[in-house]
Amino acid sequence: MSAPEPAIVLDGLSKRFRVNQRDPGLRSAIAALFRREYVEVDAVRELSFCIDAGERVGFLGPNGAGKTTTLKMLAGLLHPTGGRAQVLGHVPARREPEFLRRVALVMGQKRQLSWDLPALDTFELNRVVYEVERGTYDARLAEMRELLDIDAVVRKPVRTLSLGERMKCELVAALLHGPEVLFLDEPTIGMDVAMQLAMREFVREYNRRHGATIVLTSHYMEDVAALCDRILVIDEGRLRFDGSIDALVRRIRPLRRVSVRAAVSEALDVLDALGERVEAQVGSVAYDVHPDRVPEAVAALLALPGARDLRVRDAPLEEVMRELFSRNERLGLDEEEGG
């Protein structure tokens, strides 16, 4: 039996933008009237990867890395300048109706809901243009109204909703036609923590119930960590890493963090030889140590007077991401690698 076709295939996908630029000031503004200066920016460079149906994949990378450009090419909004993209067997840039009926794009900073009308009006429009049967529509809407707790807001003009309420309605509008592939571009931007959690939970539930493929970009690491089994790190338009979040963490910060609560009051020369001390205060101590030396470190820490609450873990995600997103540091991800 042959393997099922991947939901998404990228083969050398590239996008080059031609952007005009000028120096600040009146003189250059006037000069730009007569002679515009253009630079070519390679936003995405020869990206190649596949995403299987039902996968939850997160794009990570610093600002301007090419994540959103890639997402927009996959959604059919941008025409690639090189290479090939295929989503559910379609070439996205052709924007065939059959393709558009099977995908959805949610953008945290853009809306499809009519600003001055209740969200229900846009839902109804989408029901018709996406050709959703009335019964299916009613069932899906009821399910999502319950999951997202939006009964009280769908009849109010969208402009009167809070950001969180609006984004919930945006999600409903995007999912009413039951897309098989859902592209999420910064879906939780500007939301409070509770709302972020609700959104993540909802997207995970949608993936679980319907087997939809989820492709997400987010600056909130927690979104990606909580939702995505697979991470694609994109930097300067190139794929730098493809694997699980655990593998990513260990690649960037291979040391394990070993910590313990103990009665510590003096220098710990024995432990200092095992690794780097990252925390030492009265009552607790933590070291980053090489994985091979974890047993030694554990033994040494447990030998401390009053040792309790011993923990061995990866470096905190935010530290990893700070390192990952910092342009000044080498990422240590020279080649795309599976995790």
Added chain:
Amino acid sequence: MSLGPKLGALWRLGVAEATAYRASLLVWVLTTALPLVSLVLWHALAADGPIADYDQRAFDSYFVAAFLVRQLTATWIVWDLDRQIRTGELNALLMRPVSPVLHHAMFNLAAMPLRAGLAAPVAALVLIATGGMSLADSASSWLLFVPALILAWLLAFSIQLCIACLAFWLTRASDLYDLWISAYIVLAGYLVPTSLFPSGFGEVARALPFHATLGFPVELLIGRLDTAEALTGIGIQLAWLALFMTLGAWLWRRGLRAYGAFGA
């Protein structure tokens, strides 16, 4: 599924939006009331006798008809699409399996009944003040007026679409439309009936797309054209429409290739 139900759904949402923006719509009606200003001016100028073949009543008829035709050929895709391309708002429309151009067409048309409803009392007041207007008395003029009005709207929409599509390459394409409007005010018969233009200049003006979107249907409505002239006018409308629709479709396709989908 056929296109009909989708157009119906867009129409319904468009009506809902137009209702929500009824105050703005009234302002737009009033800002396109320039023919009524012309009416007052030309009515006064004709007090001492007809100007060419226009007497006071003919001017009244012409400019009330011009005001009404202007309302019924109104479209604003140039501003909406220009903004949507520039800010990336177009993304949401592009993701739907229905053309954004059709979306705009239906939203513009959906506002028409409300717009006409808001314009009618203004026109009625003017008619009461001036003592009425003369309309076409032949069945053929009325029969031809309907397609002429539809073609005028389609032409106005296609012209705006072409200009709006330039936003795929330019920063603010809608500013170019101001240039178009400047020519329109003079050449469409908005301030002066084109039949009063000097010989030679008038013939050229009457062959241009400006006149095809306003002056021609107005003259047809008030009975100033015979059937042969009406058919010629419709022929001119069709020719311009074919040109601008072809150009609009080409610019739209090329534009989507150049589209930057700006904004996050």
